[in-house]
Amino acid sequence: MNRINPLYAGIALVVLLIFVLFNLSNVTNEYHEAKESYKETLQLANELNGLNKIYANSSQTKKSLKKILNHSSLREANIKQKTTKSSIKLNSESMNLSALNFLMGKLLNSTYQIHSLKIKQLSEIRVSLEMEIKW
Amino acid sequence: MKFNKKLPTLFLDPHLEYETIEGKVNIILSPSLYWVKRMLLPVKYAREAKKLLPSIFEDNLPEGKYNYYAYKQEDEYIVFAYSDKLIIDTLAMKGISISSVANIYFAQSEIKGIESALTINENQSIYIKDGILVLVPCCWIEESGDLDLASIQLSKHSIALEKFGHIVERKSLYKIAAILMMMIFVVAIEYFITAQKTATVLANKDDVFAVYNLKSTTFQNKALLKKYTTVHKKQEKIRDTFSKILSIKLQNNIKISLINLKNKKIIVNFTGIKNGNENQLIKSLQAKKLVFSKSFNKDIMKIEVNL
Numbered sequence: 439m440n441r442i443n444p445l446y447a448g449i450a451l452v453v454l455l456i457f458v459l460f461n462l463s464n465v466t467n468e469y470h471e472a473k474e475s476y477k478e479t480l481q482l483a484n485e486l487n488g489l490n491k492i493y494a495n496s497s498q499t500k501k502s503l504k505k506i507l508n509h510s511s512l513r514e515a516n517i518k519q520k521t522t523k524s525s526i527k528l529n530s531e532s533m534n535l536s537a538l539n540f541l542m543g544k545l546l547n548s549t550y551q552i553h554s555l556k557i558k559q560l561s562e563i564r565v566s567l568e569m570e571i572k573w
Numbered sequence: 574m575k576f577n578k579k580l581p582t583l584f585l586d587p588h589l590e591y592e593t594i595e596g597k598v599n600i601i602l603s604p605s606l607y608w609v610k611r612m613l614l615p616v617k618y619a620r621e622a623k624k625l626l627p628s629i630f631e632d633n634l635p636e637g638k639y640n641y642y643a644y645k646q647e648d649e650y651i652v653f654a655y656s657d658k659l660i661i662d663t664l665a666m667k668g669i670s671i672s673s674v675a676n677i678y679f680a681q682s683e684i685k686g687i688e689s690a691l692t693i694n695e696n697q698s699i700y701i702k703d704g705i706l707v708l709v710p711c712c713w714i715e716e717s718g719d720l721d722l723a724s725i726q727l728s729k730h731s732i733a734l735e736k737f738g739h740i741v742e743r744k745s746l747y748k749i750a751a752i753l754m755m756m757i758f759v760v761a762i763e764y765f766i767t768a769q770k771t772a773t774v775l776a777n778k779d780d781v782f783a784v785y786n787l788k789s790t791t792f793q794n795k796a797l798l799k800k801y802t803t804v805h806k807k808q809e810k811i812r813d814t815f816s817k818i819l820s821i822k823l824q825n826n827i828k829i830s831l832i833n834l835k836n837k838k839i840i841v842n843f844t845g846i847k848n849g850n851e852n853q854l855i856k857s858l859q860a861k862k863l864v865f866s867k868s869f870n871k872d873i874m875k876i877e878v879n880l
Contacts, residue, residue: 556834
């Protein structure tokens with residue numbers, strides 16, 4: 439019987455159909471996984487980018503701190519600055535309460551990474567300040 | 574047909590009985606299993622002649638489904654009509670499995686050049702009349718020889734049976750095959766589109782890494798995010814704690830003498846504590862839902878808040 443049995447041809451087509459369906463199912467799963475992975479990466483990137491800008495942007499931190507420390511309200515506090523690779527240390531041996539209020543208001547209401555802080559009362563109206571801000 | 578030369582040949586006739594067949598056999602159909610005509614046709618090739626055969630045999634065939642075959646012999650065509658179902662049923666009736674059939678031939682094309690009649694069964698003989706092999710009752714012919722199948726050189730005029738042709742119409746088979754192929758085509762297209770979309774999404778993901786200047790692995794990025802999230806939470810807690818402590822209205826004689834943030838801990842010293850006036854302060858701190866530990870040293874109350 440030289441002619442191809444139509445049943446075999448039909449089975450071959452059905453097998454081929456199952457094969458392509460199986461492959462489609464696999465590639466669809468891969469697509470969904472890739473999409474999920476993309477969304478996850480994008481969300482991670484956004485969050486990381488946002489936090490990176492806040493806590494790891496040394497130039498921006500230095501720039502804004504310089505602006506605050508140059509303010510006339512803090513001139514009498516004589517705040518000494520010591521910058522390292524990853525932080526800046528501020529030190530005032532004596533400053534009045536209004537300067538302290540100004541400085542703390544600015545720092546606490548912004549997103550500086552305050553690593554350490556020590557405010558010690560010296561008298562009724564004066565305090566000493568030690569602070570380290572990181573990036 | 575070198576391959577088929579080795580196979581035994583069987584003359585299939587409804588009135589003959591057969592022994593059990595082992596292996597493959599070639600079949601020669603008795604004239605009782607087909608219809609044949611010899612005629613001139615205005616076509617060049619046998620395949621063109623085949624198209625004309627349904628109308629040529631229209632008036633001669635009983636109702637049913639037939640297949641056709643034709644070959645050219647000198648200037649004329651020898652044309653055949655046969656029923657797959659009739660042949661298959663005859664094979665089944667004689668206990669011959671269709672799977673053991675190698676090729677099927679017409680007696681017309683294979684038995685040539687016989688001068689006298691040949692007996693094919695108890696009641697019938699075959700002989701050639703006007704170039705057509707015909708079946709006649711034995712009593713019509715007085716001298717009749719025996720059919721020697723071994724001496725027959727098989728021609729190339731074999732036919733293939735459509736085993737399922739009588740169950741499902743060929744057109745229906747084509748339709749089913751077409752639908753299946755269409756589905757395969759559609760699924761294959763969908764496969765390639767999805768694969769392409771996956772590649773695009775993965776490329777976009779790589780772009781995100783480049784645009785946001787991320788570390789090379791997700792693990793590194795997650796670790797970095799965890800680090801920054803911890804920092805962020807700590808900074809929020811610092812500000813929240815300061816906000817709560819500094820918003821408390823202190824009694825006249827109580828003052829904050831020290832604020833110290835170090836090693837995940839905020840320490841605040843309140844001075845001027847005496848005669849139980851710390852109770853109001855403690856209540857105020859608790860009202861702010863501040864979790865702290867306290868200790869006293871003379872007139873100083875020290876509170877510690879863990880970050």
